[in-house]
Amino acid sequence: MTTALWRDTWATVMGGFVPGLAELERTVHVAAEAAAGGPPRRVLDLGGGPGVLAERMARRWPAAEVTLLDIDPVLLAMARAGVPANVTVVEADLTAQPWPLPGAYDLITAVMTVHYLTSAQAADAYAAAWRALAPGGVLIVADLMPEDGLPGLMGALEPGPEEAAAELAWAEWWANLEGLEALLHERALTFRDKSPAEFVASAGWHAAAARRAGFAEAGVVWRCGRHAALAAVRT
């Protein structure tokens, strides 16, 4: 399989995890343009993986400088091979701060990235994102983010059968990669001491973490079942 096909199938796998992903991306685009009063000029995608979402932002905003930050050597190689010229790919650990980036971003996105962190690391990431944004810039964090309330009773914390199917598709995607043994070995070492990608917090937790980090406004701008996107604006 080619890098282009791996990136295409990645998009399908992520679509299985995040029902309504296309709608989420539209929400990100509209929120960023509203905050910037037009196309954002500087965009940072945290945990951007193989760069599928970064590529779509870069094509929507061709004059923007888009930076993708990730730690995974396999996904970084795919990103470097596939993204357009206005995307810069940076290898860095978002839990190691300060980030090796110039800052002053109009938009920072973290889509399905924060669940790789611990709650303390997620709180620190909100603070680092606040520092990295330009005044008026917007942060969008999208992840498994159940509603507050009585999640046990509402079934909001119970994964549905589609989630098991998405997990299987994820495992198959990784198992079917060919010719990347060295990068896969490097990946295993990179994630050896990382926490399992299991952090889940409610939308209320995320909004409170954003406010503690300095964001004056933070609230859910998109929801599809157990998944939601929180937008936080740096004033």
Ligand SMILES: C[S@@+](CC[C@H](N)C(=O)[O-])C[C@H]1O[C@@H](n2cnc3c(N)ncnc32)[C@H](O)[C@@H]1O
């Ligand atoms: C489920 S993937 C989502 C990728 C991309 N945002 C998307 O939606 O297609 C999570 C990404 O977060 C990255 N990631 C996890 N922990 C990280 C860390 N500490 N620093 C940087 N990236 C990290 C992973 O390598 C992976 O690319």
